[in-house]
Amino acid sequence: xxxxxxxxxxxxxxxxxxxxxxxxxxxxxxxxxxxxxxxxxxxxxxxxxxxxxxxxxxxxxxxxxxxxxxxxxxxxxxxxxxxxxxxxxxxxxxxxxxxxxxxxxxxxxxxxxxxxxxxxxxxxxxxxxxxxxxxxxxxxxxxxxxxxxxxxxxxxxxxxxxxxx
Amino acid sequence: xxxxxxxxxxxxxxxxxxxxxxxxxxxxxxxxxxxxxxxxxxxxxxxxxxxxxxxxxxxxxxxxxxxxxxxxxxxxxxxxxxxxxxxxxxxxxxxxxxxxxxxxxxxxxxxxxxxxxxxxxxxxxxxxxxxxxxxxxxxxxxxxxxxxxxxxxxxxxxxxxxxxx
DNA sequence: GCGAGTTAGTTCAGAAATGAAATATTAACG
DNA sequence: CGTTAATATTTCATTTCTGAACTAACTCGC
Numbered sequence: 001x002x003x004x005x006x007x008x009x010x011x012x013x014x015x016x017x018x019x020x021x022x023x024x025x026x027x028x029x030x031x032x033x034x035x036x037x038x039x040x041x042x043x044x045x046x047x048x049x050x051x052x053x054x055x056x057x058x059x060x061x062x063x064x065x066x067x068x069x070x071x072x073x074x075x076x077x078x079x080x081x082x083x084x085x086x087x088x089x090x091x092x093x094x095x096x097x098x099x100x101x102x103x104x105x106x107x108x109x110x111x112x113x114x115x116x117x118x119x120x121x122x123x124x125x126x127x128x129x130x131x132x133x134x135x136x137x138x139x140x141x142x143x144x145x146x147x148x149x150x151x152x153x154x155x156x157x158x159x160x161x162x163x164x165x
Numbered sequence: 166x167x168x169x170x171x172x173x174x175x176x177x178x179x180x181x182x183x184x185x186x187x188x189x190x191x192x193x194x195x196x197x198x199x200x201x202x203x204x205x206x207x208x209x210x211x212x213x214x215x216x217x218x219x220x221x222x223x224x225x226x227x228x229x230x231x232x233x234x235x236x237x238x239x240x241x242x243x244x245x246x247x248x249x250x251x252x253x254x255x256x257x258x259x260x261x262x263x264x265x266x267x268x269x270x271x272x273x274x275x276x277x278x279x280x281x282x283x284x285x286x287x288x289x290x291x292x293x294x295x296x297x298x299x300x301x302x303x304x305x306x307x308x309x310x311x312x313x314x315x316x317x318x319x320x321x322x323x324x325x326x327x328x329x330x
Numbered sequence: 331g332c333g334a335g336t337t338a339g340t341t342c343a344g345a346a347a348t349g350a351a352a353t354a355t356t357a358a359c360g
Numbered sequence: 361c362g363t364t365a366a367t368a369t370t371t372c373a374t375t376t377c378t379g380a381a382c383t384a385a386c387t388c389g390c
Contacts, residue, residue, distance in 0.1 A: 004328050005321060007245040011231030023298055025313045026305035030205050031224075032320040035247045037202040039327045040195050056376085059196075066176030074339060080172040082200045087377060089340055111338040111385045133188055140191035142326030147319055148190045154308065154316040155197040156170060161307030162204045163169050221346085240368060252347055254370055276355045276368045336387070347376070357366070 005035055029158070040139065047135050051128045052098065056083060056091055058132070061100065064117050065125050071116035073106070100124055170200055194323070205304065212300050216293045217263065221248060221256055223297070226265065229282050230290050236281035238271070265289055 008031050016024040044055040053061070063080040064070050072080065078088045092115055095101045100121035106112040117125070140148060173196050181189040209220040218226070228245040229235050237245065243253045257280055260266045265286035271277035282290070305313060 003321060003325050004244070005324055007241065008228070008247070011228045011245055014231040014233070015227065019294070021298060022294075023301035023305065025310070025317065026301040027227075028317055029305065029313065029320070030301070031247070032317065032324060033198055033202050033205065034224075036320065036324050036327065037198050038247055039324070040198065043327070043330070054376090059199075062180065062192075063173070063176045066179040068179070075337090076172065079169070080176055082173070082196070082203055084378065085339065086341085086379075090377080109338085109386070113339065129184070129187075133186060136188035136191040136195070138330050139327060140188065140194065140323075142322050142329070143319065145190070147322070148194065150315065151319040151323065152190065152193055152197065154312055154319070155194070155201060156168060157307050157312070158305075158316065159170055159197060159201050159204070160168050162201065162208070162304060164307070165208070165303050219346090238368085239370095249348065250369065251349080251371085255346080274356070274368085278369065332390095334388090336385100338385080339383085341382075342380095343378105345376100345378075348374085350372095350374105352371070353369085355366105355368080358364085360361105360363100 005032060008035070043135065043139075044132075047131055048128060051124060053124070053128070056081070056087075057095055058128075059083075060088075060091055060095065060115075061117070061121060061125055064101065064115065065122075069116070070122070071114050074113045074115060077115055095121070170197060173200070208300065208304075209297075212296055213293060216289060218289070218293070221246070221252075222260060223293075224248075225253075225256055225260065225280075226282070226286060226290055229266065229280065229286075234281070235287065236279050239278045239280060242280055260286070 009028060012024055012027050012031070015027075016022050041055050044058065048054060048058055059081045060077060060083075063077055064072055074085065074088050074092065077083075077092070078085050081088070083091065092101060092103070096103060099118060101115050102118055104114045104116065106114055143151065174193060177189055177192050177196070180192075181187050206220050209223065213219060213223055224246045225242060225248075228242055229237055239250065239253050239257065242248075242257070243250050246253070248256065257266060257268070261268060264283060266280050267283055269279045269281065271279055308316065
């Protein structure tokens with residue numbers, strides 16, 4: 001009953017009481033998303049610390065790992081990982097420095113920068129994957145399969161509207 | 166069909182194909198939350214720019230606004246807004262500097278710092294609220310009332326599990 | 331082919347956020 | 361009481377992120 005979200009919800013409820021036109025439901029959703037995101041971010045950072053990797057870096061690595069040839073252009077990586085391009089430059093610099101990925105220029109279009117996993121990057125992923133699997137499993141263990149499917153459908157619909165706006 | 170999330174989902178699907186034990190559903194949810202959060206964050210920052218306020222500052226102001234006496238202790242504000250205490254110090258410093266809130270020490274417990282809206286803070290909120298209402302309404306316009314209720318229920322359940330973990 | 335307009339990435343200065351240590355006050359307990 | 365532990369907030373060095381300007385390469389129409 002008294003989740004970590006309760007105080008937030010309480011405050012929004014007061015605002016709604018004062019301003020009946022205030023979009024209470026929408027505000028609650030947005031706040032919930034923020035709380036969840038921050039929580040996941042912190043937990044993931046903590047878990048990955050032993051591998052010297054943080055959450056955004058993990059996200060990039062996994063996006064590369066999820067391709068046939070373990071490679072993506074910077075702009076594709078940016079979209080897939082949800083990071084802005086300036087941040088991709090910084091994050092990939094760091095991952096290169098750590099030897100987990102490498103840059104290469106595309107011969108077809110020399111503006112493009114391809115980023116690909118190195119052997120070491122692949123090995124690192126395989127190494128933290130079991131722990132990460134545990135975390136992800138645990139994070140979702142409060143929901144049934146059906147609820148996860150439903151949640152995913154609703155979040156996508158929500159995101160679609162944001163894209164449209 | 167091809168939402169901004171499609172590339173991300175695609176990458177996770179490949180990973181699942183390679184590693185059937187990979188918690189695909191959970192990973193998708195977490196990524197969706199991140200995408201939505203970043204999008205909302207950007208949109209809100211943009212909308213509030215004319216008032217010289219950003220998303221986290223808005224969150225703090227609204228949490229104060231949602232109390233009977235427009236005041237909260239720093240730690241309460243931290244929990245309600247989902248910001249760490251060091252960040253609360255920084256953000257409230259800035260809001261004080263702008264004259265929107267003010268600090269006062271609690272006589273009962275002199276460790277505590279109470280933060281309260283000023284007249285100007287209140288006026289600023291009333292001033293941006295119509296625009297903010299528009300944004301929130303629009304963000305949720307893709308979902309029906311029932312879907313919003315359902316989404317909220319599922320997100321809370323998800324958050325509860327994170328708190329428990 | 332060539333100049334105007336796009337697209338892909340990077341740079342850089344400044345803003346935002348964090349962890350860990352420090353400060354100050356209060357609670358707890360022998 | 362006194363002193364140890366706990367709580368509330370701040371400080372500060374560092375890390376993370378962003379917008380805006382920039383460079384380089386490509387496209388397209390003429």
